[in-house]
Amino acid sequence: MANFFQQVVSGLASGGIYSSLALALVLIHRATGVINFAQGEMATFSTYILWTLTANHGWPYWPAVAFTLAVSFAGGVGVHQLVIRPVERGSVLRVVIVTIGLLLMLNGLTTWIWGGSQHTLHSPFPTRTIDVAGVAISIQDVGTIGVSIGIVIVLWLFFQFTKVGLALRAAATNPTEARLVGVRVPWMLGLGWGLAAVLGAISGALAAPSLASLDPSLMQAILIYAFAAAVLGGIDSPAGAVVGGLLLGVGLNLLGVYVDFIGADLRLPAALAVILVVLLLRPSGLFGRTAVKRV
């Protein structure tokens, strides 16, 4: 039983990482109406920035994190302004293809700058375990879960209670009316891309220590998990992305441990199966709403 709870906690930690990236996907899907296939590579790039600052330039951890998040934000806004906006008015397919191009380009860029070999990014949390009622829980897992929950709360407060958060929601759901009340829609969409890049960077900074490895393919599998999480929760629902991420993290972890033939190798196909089943049976996901229509 103790092992079961340990696996649940470690699943929640993985789920937190998926949730953060899934939230980034949802944010962009709401703002721009597409899945940003480059989200994972953007996150990997950010994680490398954090790694190089701490490992090669001797920066202390937290200032390096702050700097990385700021650069990621600017990078996300920049990607929207320079790459996405020129094609935004065209068909959705054009934007999708552009994000796939961006994926390839960023992956190449990461390898070109930092090489393809593996590195280690240290975790801000100690790797010790603590004993809670006979269950050994890793502090790193608890920290990861804590950060993910913190992100959700901060985002929720931002979208519910700030003027800019509300304007961003308005710009995403109804750009024409948003402009009529004075919202500068392109700025808001750029802000959405910046926030998504920040979420991705946090996800990467949590993922690299938890996988104990940083290489240019860091976020590739996690993007699939995040996509599965977002689809499971409902692609337009931030709450759904979080719940989907946590469910998926715990579910895949338990499947991997307790179902022999899945093991560690078949987790990714299991995530793909989740995407397939959800899209077939309930395309709006767990939390997806059918849009309210005016009569």
Place this chain on the structure above:
Amino acid sequence: MSALLELENVEARYGPVQALRGVSLEVAEGEIVAVLGANGAGKTTTLRAVSGTVRRSGTIRLAGKRLRGGPEVAARAGVAHVPEGRGTFAELTVTENLRLGAHTRRGPIAADIARVAEWFPWLVERGGQAAGTLSGGEQQMLALARALMSRPRLLMLDEPSLGLAPLIVREIFGIVRELNDRDGLAVLVVEQDARIALDSAQRAYVLEVGEVKVAGSSTELRDNESVRKSYLGY
């Protein structure tokens, strides 16, 4: 009375279709002006030209300053455009719609919410409800309330009567008249229902295929035989 809004020779087109062929009109401070005309005469396009929702040429001035650019610029200059079909944010709550109405303003908005609640008390009671679940009349009132949240210099209403029961239409125009009487709010209203529009407006313009055909005070227009026959039906 000085002119708040001036349109000089404004033209607008949708692709190959020219919707406005040199419209000139004026709204003075504290005045309600109606724009009448048949379907496709360019009434809606006139409002869109002012808010910059459609590409236009010619000169548009608000309080002497030229309006250029898109709707966010017009909104910041003090134009509150309530478009055809209400233009509320269906997925957002009533309160969020009101908060968005005050987007161009700084500072606290509680006093403004209290002020619009005097007109529409139910807005506060049902603040948490999604706007898309309101009835048509309620959505029109919410759209009006949201426009007032920006403390506009000019309120532009596009077909407020569309699809609403006569009683609700009268209520809405009654509120618009009171806002005009009490606070001196300037209003430019486009209306299919010429009778109720002329009852509220001090002056009106009649558009025909993108041009101003007749202009005058509401009394003059009511006495104008061609206007009466074409738009008032008696």
